[in-house]
Amino acid sequence: MAQVQSRGLALLSRRVAFVAFAATLVALYLGSGAPTPFLLQWQSEWGFPDSLLTVAFAAYAFAFLVALLVGGSLSDHLGRKPVIITLLAVSLIPIAMFAFGPSVEWIIAGRTLAGLTTGAVTAAYTAALVELATPGSRTGPLIAAAAPVGGLGLGALLGGVAIELWHQDADVILFSAIGVALLIGIVLTVVAPETTTRVPGALRSLVPQVLVPRPARPFFARMLPILIAAWATGSLFLGLAPTIVHELLGIQSGLVNGATASIHAFGVCIGSVAFGRLAVPTALRLGGLGLAVGVSLVVVGVATGQITFVVIGGVIEGLSFGAAFGGIFRGLAPLAPDHERAGTFASVYVVAYISLGVPAVIAGQLIAPLGLLPVILGWGLLIVLLAAAGVVIQLRRPRALA
Secondary structure (H helix, E strand, O other): OOOOOOOOOOOOOHHHHHHHHHHHHHHHHHHHHOHHHHHHHHHHHHOOOHHHHHHHHHHHHHHHHHHHHHHOOOHHHHOHHHHHHHHHHHHHHHHHHHHHOOOHHHHHHHHHHHHHHHHHHHHHHHHHHHHHOOOOOOHHHHHHHHHHHHHHHHHHHHHHHHHHHHHHHHHHHHHHHHHHHHHHHHHHHHOOOOOOOOOOOHHHHOOOOOOOOHHHHHHHHHHHHHHHHHHHHHHHHHHHHHHHHHHHOOOOOHHHHHHHHHHHHHHHHHHHHHOOOOOHHHHHHHHHHHHHHHHHHHHHHHHHOOHHHHHHHHHHHHHHHHHHHHHHHHHHHHHOOHHHHHHHHHHHHHHHHHHHHHHHHHHHHHHHHHOHHHHHHHHHHHHHHHHHHHHHHHHOOOHHHO
């Protein structure tokens, strides 16, 4: 890929800028993952039903989806830095709402705004990381895949730790610290080099669309079942893990709630890196198979009340998710032209966040009439079947495209 001349202030080298962008992306997702263990605390404090709990979780996913559809390609036209700086500044608002909000309505509004800002900026970050990395290196796609889910996992874990340490003051302390990290990220972005040139069509890019360049479409279609299964699993862990631990496994601990939710995300982060040298088709096949096995163990653990099976299954499915998700980015990166790269990555996240948000809302509505246990078991079974179908599709791929 041709190097792009920097515009404006650029005091950081490309290598340092890469690290700064990756760290800031993690911090941004900390703010998205941290509310997970707090939802039960807020529910206990304010007395809202489970259906609103899942709405508070899913509001983020749906807003993220809208932002991707409307603004996912914006940095392809305006440049990476202007988009990142602006949206990081706006993202400070929902962080303040999580820290000081007085009701669940504030949390839902904050989750919605967080989804909008994070969704619009993620594609820009993903493209920038690919462009800042050494040309032809796998590092950019790997970090772009690992940083968001790693941030979600770390956020959930730190949220649980904060609850154990600071109790009622935990939200104020933790989210204030995240806000400071984002402010530092804004400063670092200002002095980082730009990685792309501006092209016309910024307003036209705001028309909702899913951009998949023609060369990438066969690969995109074949990986869809595994992508959907993976993010539906993420919805299970990040959306209902604290409720499962509390109500089905009988464990009452903010730390355990946060740790259980983070197992999935940490596994994804580690799997993206650990399996980053696998051939893309192998990564997808291994990822789909591991998702089926891991979620099966989670279902067994929930059905029998054994958290050990849940933890082991969570580790397996998380690592497998990471292998598959990293493979998806590595497979798409060379198929997307430079000025369609952010839009292409945005399309991946569109599917991902539909798969993250829709199951959570459906589950939330079904818990009251059916009960939590049947909903979780049915959800898990559907994920296993979808992941297995994805593996079959990968095994039947034409040899020329393997």
